[in-house]
Amino acid sequence: MQTIPKDRRAPFWTESRLALLFVLPGLLLMIGVLWPFLQGVRWSFSDFTLTRPDALRFNGGANIVAVFKPGTPEFAALTVTLKFAVSCVAIQTVAGFAVALLLNWPARWTKVFRVLVIMPMLVPPIAATIMWKVMLIERGVVNYLLQAIGFGGVNWFGSPTMAFWSIVLIDTWIFTPFVILIMLAGLQSIPKEIVEASHVDGAGFLARLARIYIPMMKPFIVLVALFRGIDSLKMFDAIWSSTKGGPVGATKNLHVFAYEQGINYLNFGRSMAALFILWVLCYGLSMALLSTRRARAAQ
Amino acid sequence: MTAATDPVRIVNWRERLRGAAVFAALALWTMFALAPIAWIVLMSFKQGNDIIAWPPKFVDFTPTLDNFRSVLMLPDFLAPFRNTLIVTLGSVAVSLLIGLPAAYAIARMRLPAREHVAFSFISLRFAPELFVVLPLFVLYRTLQLNNTYLGLIIAYQLVCFPLIVWLMRSFYEEIPKEIEEAVAVDGGTIWTKFRIATRMSLTGILASAVLAFIFSWNSYALPLVLAGKDTQVITGAILGFMKFADIQWGQMAAGTIIAILPSLVFTALLVGRMVDGMTAGAVKG
Numbered sequence: 226m227q228t229i230p231k232d233r234r235a236p237f238w239t240e241s242r243l244a245l246l247f248v249l250p251g252l253l254l255m256i257g258v259l260w261p262f263l264q265g266v267r268w269s270f271s272d273f274t275l276t277r278p279d280a281l282r283f284n285g286g287a288n289i290v291a292v293f294k295p296g297t298p299e300f301a302a303l304t305v306t307l308k309f310a311v312s313c314v315a316i317q318t319v320a321g322f323a324v325a326l327l328l329n330w331p332a333r334w335t336k337v338f339r340v341l342v343i344m345p346m347l348v349p350p351i352a353a354t355i356m357w358k359v360m361l362i363e364r365g366v367v368n369y370l371l372q373a374i375g376f377g378g379v380n381w382f383g384s385p386t387m388a389f390w391s392i393v394l395i396d397t398w399i400f401t402p403f404v405i406l407i408m409l410a411g412l413q414s415i416p417k418e419i420v421e422a423s424h425v426d427g428a429g430f431l432a433r434l435a436r437i438y439i440p441m442m443k444p445f446i447v448l449v450a451l452f453r454g455i456d457s458l459k460m461f462d463a464i465w466s467s468t469k470g471g472p473v474g475a476t477k478n479l480h481v482f483a484y485e486q487g488i489n490y491l492n493f494g495r496s497m498a499a500l501f502i503l504w505v506l507c508y509g510l511s512m513a514l515l516s517t518r519r520a521r522a523a524q
Numbered sequence: 525m526t527a528a529t530d531p532v533r534i535v536n537w538r539e540r541l542r543g544a545a546v547f548a549a550l551a552l553w554t555m556f557a558l559a560p561i562a563w564i565v566l567m568s569f570k571q572g573n574d575i576i577a578w579p580p581k582f583v584d585f586t587p588t589l590d591n592f593r594s595v596l597m598l599p600d601f602l603a604p605f606r607n608t609l610i611v612t613l614g615s616v617a618v619s620l621l622i623g624l625p626a627a628y629a630i631a632r633m634r635l636p637a638r639e640h641v642a643f644s645f646i647s648l649r650f651a652p653e654l655f656v657v658l659p660l661f662v663l664y665r666t667l668q669l670n671n672t673y674l675g676l677i678i679a680y681q682l683v684c685f686p687l688i689v690w691l692m693r694s695f696y697e698e699i700p701k702e703i704e705e706a707v708a709v710d711g712g713t714i715w716t717k718f719r720i721a722t723r724m725s726l727t728g729i730l731a732s733a734v735l736a737f738i739f740s741w742n743s744y745a746l747p748l749v750l751a752g753k754d755t756q757v758i759t760g761a762i763l764g765f766m767k768f769a770d771i772q773w774g775q776m777a778a779g780t781i782i783a784i785l786p787s788l789v790f791t792a793l794l795v796g797r798m799v800d801g802m803t804a805g806a807v808k809g
Contacts, residue, residue, distance in 0.1 A: 250626070251685065327550050330546045350742060355766070366563060369580050462744045
């Protein structure tokens with residue numbers, strides 16, 4: 226710590242003390258959050274149920290172990306969580322990058338598209354889920370159009386595989402606009418001279434993509450992938466409001482599993498253990514995210 | 525690509541073709557992005573049998589306002605709408621009240637362990653909501669805060685507070701240091717500096733507040749656990765239309781559209797203000 230030069234009057238309210246006063250309400254809020262949080266961590270090592278709160282017994286981390294033990298419902302939820310996050314991040318990063326490149330085309334009309342393409346961002350995830358459910362019902366407009374061009378109708382939420390990909394589709398619809406926005410900002414940060422020089426040198430689009438766009442966009446790609454990674458790991462809204470984790474657990478990730486165990490069965494021990502592991506995953510990614518931000522700030 | 529023809533014209537012709545391809549690809553993606561919104565808007569103006577008609581009706585139906593009329597008379601929709609308004613505005617106000625000084629201290633003051641404080645605030649945004657909300661639910665049972673506005677407003681800080689602090693930190697950091705030095709030379713206290721900086725970042729505050737408003741408005745998991753019969757919010761209400769054996773499609777569509785409106789209005793407001801701010805900056809600069 227650096228020492229603060231002593232004024233002759235030596236005021237009590239030094240700048241650091243004032244600064245602490247400024248963040249104090251926020252810190253109190255943090256403490257308010259920390260208490261339930263620590264409580265949750267404690268419960269995750271116990272068989273706490275809300276029906277018998279007095280009979281709390283610690284079970285040596287059996288709930289935590291269950292998350293990593295193949296065959297348990299917890300492990301199935303962990304698998305769904307990871308599969309969902311990887312699918313969403315891969316699809317949305319690629320799609321968002323591609324659309325941003327298209328929007329970067331030097332023409333006036335791209336401005337109109339920029340506004341239109343962002344629209345889904347304004348729709349609450351719950352409303353988006355309703356919209357897609359309405360379109361994807363058995364006798365819905367999507368199946369009608371598919372049949373009109375010669376495909377069979379699809380049972381979108383009926384089979385485990387299709388339900389999973391339907392949720393990925395909804396998530397992609399909701400969150401790709403965010404990816405597009407960040408990617409556009411990234412593309413605009415690339416100096417025009419570099420792109421122009423590559424044109425003069427006669428580089429094709431693929432060469433430009435591999436040599437200029439992807440390397441120069443790397444910080445933005447990492448940022449977006451981490452952001453979307455965290456949010457899709459803890460995806461809850463679109464799943465609980467459409468499939469509630471079914472059919473046969475195909476869309477039941479850790480977050481949904483924890484809600485079901487906690488609120489429906491009052492098994493707070495198992496619920497909190499699943500959330501604890503989920504939190505560790507999210508926390509790891511958010512540390513990575515913030516260190517990239519700090520690295521950029523240091524540059 | 526024979527070298528004999530005019531090279532400039534070839535380039536132009538190929539560029540135009542590429543432009544057309546880009547346009548087509550963007551149009552396709554835009555269709556994907558807008559189709560669900562367009563479909564629910566259409567649906568909200570349809571009568572019951574037009575909604576479930578097969579083949580689906582795209583334009584050949586008589587539009588009606590019945591769905592909006594009945595939703596706006598429905599207590600199951602109006603009360604949640606009012607609740608959401610109270611909880612959301614309350615949360616944003618509380619967040620600004622505790623978030624602005626915190627953001628200023630992080631951005632501009634000699635704060636001990638600055639980055640740790642900042643990280644602990646932002647880490648709220650990245651935690652799975654239920655990890656805090658489920659224990660909060662148990663705590664609220666003893667404090668009797670479940671199913672109250674106050675309980676919800678406290679819980680909504682998980683959504684609003686990190687957002688406000690994070691955004692406002694950047695806005696405060698953008699204010700030229702010279703201005704603050706001038707205030708200090710004039711004998712201004714830190715409180716004066718904070719007030720001046722805050723007045724200078726009104727656009728930023730507006731932007732952060734609107735974003736916090738939208739995120740709180742859209743929030744689902746928090747009220748699902750902590751709200752009760754009297755404090756039901758809009759996201760739960762529009763999903764409620766799906767719960768019954770026969771889904772009230774028309775009312776659900778109309779309700780969904782009404783639920784999106786505040787976000788749309790606020791965003792339009794924000795975009796307008798941002799454009800104003802930028803043009804003002806350009807004139808002055």
